[in-house]
Amino acid sequence: MAFGPYFLLATLEGLVTASILALTALGLSLVFGVMRVVNVAHGEFFMLGAVLAWAVSTAFAGHPAIGFSAALLVAPLVVGGAAFLSERLVLRRLDYNPEATIVATIGMLYIIQQLALTFYGADARPVQAPFNVRIQLPWFGYSGYKLFVIAAAIIVMLGTWLLLTRTKIGLIMRATQYDRETAQAFGIPVDRVYGGVFALGAMLAAVAAVLVVPTQQAHYLMGRDPLLLSFIVVIIGGLGSLRGTLVAALIVGLSDGIISVFFSPTLAKMLATALVALVLVFRPQGLFGVRTR
């Protein structure tokens, strides 16, 4: 194959990876930014979204688009509800102590993973794409659904950005992020904001999972890679910086495909992890972040 078509294909696949990753990492970044909580269970919320997407879409007969739309609505809501509950019952009682919350979210990780294994099983199961269109590009036909994933991710991210910058809820969230105590003094119910942010973060992961699951199967261990990659993205982009998260997701998503051509996937993961650990050691504000307070 000539360079041109190959490059286009790699770019498109990279963009799909990047958009899913950006959504997932955005959730992690939001939770860390506002609450200063490192949510190790974030990948499991992603997995839960995918598994629920399978459950919901198989419950609907008829055209796959009906089941998929239902999944896109139901899965994030259920995941958000579960996240909200776990925030109320566990994280809030820990007073958001950074170290205690990491231990608690590790506990959640195990619980969610094992519950998925018990009730969903160890099989990987496919979800049908809502539509099956091939879009003819200069050299080859490309799945219309994957282009839809990119578009949908952009829309969700735009929505989140508008929510954060143009609405009162967003203003409240940013105020809480900037200075928790002053926000509280101005009558912002910081406590409830935290519950909402944690749920929102998990919902973003769930949306990403529902979008991705027609292109890869739902499996109870599928939360591992998104967790690692989201960490990488959030750290490179600067902890808590949304713009950095987006840029880093594009870089990681696009380079992921290219790197895995040259190296074995295991070696690629090793190199990426080492690189990111070193970023955290030598440039803790991230590659694009600014040193804050």
Place this chain on the structure above:
Amino acid sequence: MTEVRSNATRIWLLHAAVIVLLLAGNFLLPEYHRGMFSRALVLATYAMGYNLLFGYTGLLSLGHAMFFAAGMYGAGLPVYHLGWDVPLVFATGIAAAGLLSLAVGVLALRTTGVAFMIVTMMFAQIFFLATLYFTTWTRGEEGLVLQPTTRAIEFAGNTISLSDPSTRYLVALTLFAIVLLVSLRLVKSSFGRTLVAIRENEERVRMLGYNVFATKLLAVVFSGLVCGAAGAAYGLLFGYVGSGFASSQYSILALLYVLLGGAATTLGPLVGTLFMFYVIDYTSGLTSAYLLLVGVVLIILILFFPKGLLGTIREKWLPWLP
């Protein structure tokens, strides 16, 4: 003064009694439980190594499985591929863990708090992936089985086989007892008190003129050496070296054992490990999902008993408990 002296006597008596009780266990415990205890003793040693860093120094690492596994592979690979003697590979295992902890410590200690946790987790992940990547030597997840003939020590004309249940128990106990007494000695020393001071107020310790970085680095290396010794012993005693021991789950187990038994108590790791071993053993009849149990126990502990079993006892009844 007499108060202090009687406390010191009490402490030594308590630790000696624990070791003697465990020694009696070799002769009194039924075969199945003796096997459980042998494993638990080695893992409790691993947890004691973790406790030095997490409990006493206040550095929460999420990557200690790499030190355990470094000891295990440092001992297992030379036995398997080169046929080296057991005492020699035990030393290479410890040395491997020591070198790794030195390198990781120098880098990771530049960060603090949450970043330290993530960085250690990432280094451990790299180590884990490395055990999968170099599958030619490690055979990845399948692991290496060390044959009983390679796990024997020639000593004064006799052959001591580490696959014999009684020998295994006694070797595990010896390692445990040595580490227990050394760490008891350590936490009572001025070095140990510096560690606790760093945990309580790092800035003040620095202001008093201590080299905080060097002290913390020493704690990381010491903790790595103990964990490496436990890993090497585990591989040699139970004859299996696999990448599963390098996975993040083993890092979390050390944290769980220490939290459960009581962070910054010398006997807490043993209590936590034994407790968890038997909880999993009893519930394994009900459910195979033991990770679910690990998750639930972690959350309950961090929510309601952040001081663990012995930590709570120390707070309420026995303030002299080290």
